[in-house]
Amino acid sequence: MVRFGLYGRSVSKLKSLFWYSNWVNSEMRRFSGLAVVIVIFIGACSSERNTFTNRAFHNLTSHFNAYYLADVKIRDVEKQVFLNYKEDFTQVLPVFIPIDSATIQQNKEKLDSARELSSKAIDWHRIAKWVDDSYYLLGKIDYLQAQQDDALNAFKYVNSNSKDKALRHKALISLLHLYIDRREYEQANFTIDYLSKETGISEENRFQLFKTLAYYYESRTDANGVIGALDRAVGYAPDKKEKSRINFILAQRYQREGLDALAYDYYRKSLEGNPPYERSFFAMLYAQQVAELNASKDLRKVRNYYDGLYKDSKNSDLKDVVVYERALFEEKQGDIPLTLDLLHQAAKEPGSNPRLKGYIYQKLAEINLREFKDFRATKYYLDSALTFIREDDPTALSIREQKKTLDQYVFHVERIQLNDSLTMIAGLSPEEQQTIAQNFIAAEEERLIREAKAKEPPKNSNIFNNLLAFSGRDPGASFYFDNGVAMQQGAIEFSRVWGNRPIQDNWRRRSAIFQTTIQPQQSTGSTDSLSPSENQILAGLPSIESLLAKIPNTPEQISLLNSELEESYFELGKLLYFDLKEIKPSINYLETLIRDYPTTTRKPEAYYLLYLGQKDSKGNFEQYINRLNREYPESQYTYSVNNPNAASGNLAALESSKGYERAYNAYYGGQYQEAQQLIRTTLEAYPLTRNTEKLLLLDVMVIGKLESRDRFKSRLESYIANTKDEALVSLARNMLRPLLSSDELAALAPKESIAIDSTQLLADKAAENTGKVVPADSPYKLNESQTHIFVIALTRTESENAKNLLADLENFHSKSFPNARLRTGNMNMTQENAIYIISPFSNAEKAKEYYLKFSEEFKSEGLQESARTNSFFISIENFQTLNKTKNTEEYLTFFRTLYK
Secondary structure (H helix, E strand, O other), rough: HHHHHHHHHHHHHHHHHHHHHHHHHHHHHHHHHHHHHHHHHHHHOOOOOOOOOOOOHHHHHHHHHHEEEEEEEHHHHHHHHHHHHHOOOOOOOOOOOOOOOHHHHHHHHHHHHHHHHHHEEEHOOOOOHHHHHHHHHHHHHHHHHHHHHHHHHHHHHHHHHHHOOHHHHHHHHHHHHHHHHOOOOOHHHHHHHHHHHHOOOOHHHHHHHHHHHHHHHHHOOOOOHHHHHHHHHHHHOOOOOHHHHHHHHHHHHHOOOOOOOHHHHHHHHHHOOOOOHHHHHHHHHHHHHHHHHHHOOOOOHHHHHHHHHOOOOHHHEEEEHHHHHHHHHHHHOOOOOHHHHHHHHHHHHHOOOHHHHHHHHHHHHHHHHHHHHHHHHHHHHHHHHHHHOOOOOOHHHHHHHHHHHHHHHHHHHHHHHHHHHHHHHHHHOOHHHHHHHHHHHHHHHHHHHHHHHOOOOOOOHHHHHHHHOOOOHHHHHHHHHHOOOHHHHHHHHHHHHHHHOOOHHHHHHHHHHHHHHHHHOOOOOOOOOOOOOHHHHOOOOOOOOHHHHOOOOOHHHHHHHHHHHHHHHHHHHHHHHHHHOOOHHHHHHHHHHHHHHOOOOOOOOOHHHHHHHHHHHOOOOHHHHHHHHOOOOOOHHHHHOOOOOOHHHHHHHHHHHHHHHHHHHHHHHOOHHHHHHHHHHHHHHOOOOHHHHHHHHHHHHHHHHHOOOOHHHHHHHHHHHOOOOOOHHHHHHHHHHHHHHHHHHHHHHHEEEHOOOOOHHHHHHHHHHHHOOOOOOOOOOOOOOEEEEEEEEEEHHHHHHHHHHHHHHHHHHHHOOOOOOOOOEEEEEEOOOOEEEEEEEEOHHHHHHHHHHHHHOOOOOOOHHHHHOEEEEEEEEHHHHHHOOOOHHHHHHHHHHHOO
């Protein structure tokens, strides 16, 4: 028993020992496993070791910790851009929603965060497969933030380095979008051609590709191309909302092409997918138009349809649209008065789209111009349109361009009206002037009363008002401060009797009179004032004294009025003939000028314009030929009417330049007769070129050598009065000064303050200070502060030999100008010449630095030394001139004279 007990205890201890041994082994195994995991984790964190474990770890973390979060943030910003954009359904919708810089700026923090996450995905997980995707996200961020060059580089990098075919396609499509934005159509065409040969393009990428192709055709105003591309894109649309919008655009496009049946089908399709109410409204409205309204002969039915839309409470924010569309319908019926009434009503109706008001005013301008030739009304309607249309909108740009001529027209018309009135009033007696001022104020009073009455809300016709009316107690008519008309009349009457003075109690008024009598130098009037509404009314009423003060009463003032009238009659005559193509009014203004201002210095040109106008209208143009030959035999306009078939354009300018050069050399060689003959021959053959005024000045200089002092002086005075080139006028004045007396010099001085282009004046002054003088016959201007570009001009053969020029230029820029963000491109100047352009340089100094470094260090296989010698830099303004003349030798002369 004892032995058994000892054995039992021994067995128990052995069991405990065995259990402990197992527990220790288990814990050791767990610790070893954990250690292995830790070791593996630490090893996987390394971005240097390209093992399976490392790749798996980095793929996982870069995807979900960086790329995914960055992509979500970018999509949020893109969604915000879409939500903040107000669609204008009265116009064809754009293929892509324009990116609003304000929205991007508001989401800068979110985009910066996305940029940081994408950068971490690249820097911390270099062996992961999401690196190229993260580069693509960086490109998208750069694109949204308008950093186009950086976006371009990112997309190019992804396309060149990614092994993911779908990602490369996505990058190429984004690259295509960017090229279209930048109007780099040659690069865009190359990208389209490349993508058209690619296979295995995913449905998502196909949708974006066809949509971007539609954008390409949209930017090139190719309506058929847009329709074709969108028709393909709609089949790959990722959701019903996107499909609805594209169908609506297709419907609009078909409607404008006159394909009403197709337009109707697509408007109906655009209603699918639960579109926003406003798009649904326009889809149904336009579908009804193309299906019934345009073809219907039952005008009452059509008008009832518009009336129904107008009364529908759901359309309370679209009333202006309904009335506007009704106006367009009535215009098609030829009812212009009703159309105008409806457009004016539409302008006053509430609406959710401010741009529509701009289109309404633009339509009013169009009708007034087309139907009535009312240039003044057209100008003011266009002014109103611009207040509702964004400055960067293409419509606004078009309106501003159209308005330039109309602004000048209205300025001169209104100046004539004002100065004519002032001149007429100035000739009246003081009593008559007083009467006119009083009548004007009375008319203004009536106008103010009418306006107040128009603003008065309609009275309530309820039982209480009716009962009060029987007792003569209409609250809207009897209580003064509730009656705007009564307040208006009271304020006007107070102003008429007492003038604009503070309202005071009787004791204050007596105190003020007493103090004024005793102490006239002190003012003790009360600070009490009229009510704000009365003050506002009185503010619009001028006093008789202020009106009389505006009437000119000195010879100097009358002379200034006449000088302005003379200028305006002439400018209107020119404007109406050349810009507005209105010959009869042009003739009227010019004949008024000659009749009322017979000594005007503008008479030769006025005769010439009358000659052209009468000739165009089959009138008596010979009389102006005779007048020019009789009164101004040496005028360029006389030479022109005597040789109506004379050559013009660049060829004429070139030939006249040669004639000027020969005459100039003869003059400085002392051969004055020969110089005069060359001048006259050149003017007869080429009467109106950019060299004409220089030839005429040289002719005056010859007169100074051959004829009397008085004759020379007379010709100089005439030249100064009729020449527009301020530099030549200044030169002529310098010649005239020695011929003048002290009194004549004093009279000449004010004329030297004639306003000229301040920018060019500063540029000329800067040139004078540096000793640079622009050649007298050069069409180019020196403006060193303007943006410049660098140009390499090559013949066709030289261009073919320099095959690697663009690539070598890119390498040269990255090495020598890494931070300059220079862009390189090429274009054909003529059929035989091509130019390579490097831009931009902020001024001539920066361009010259590049020019010197290029001349010393740049090398490219096949580029001849002559091409390097003929390279140059040029201001943007001068490049526009060069692009018109195509004469690079002429510019090189200018360049070598002033820049080298």
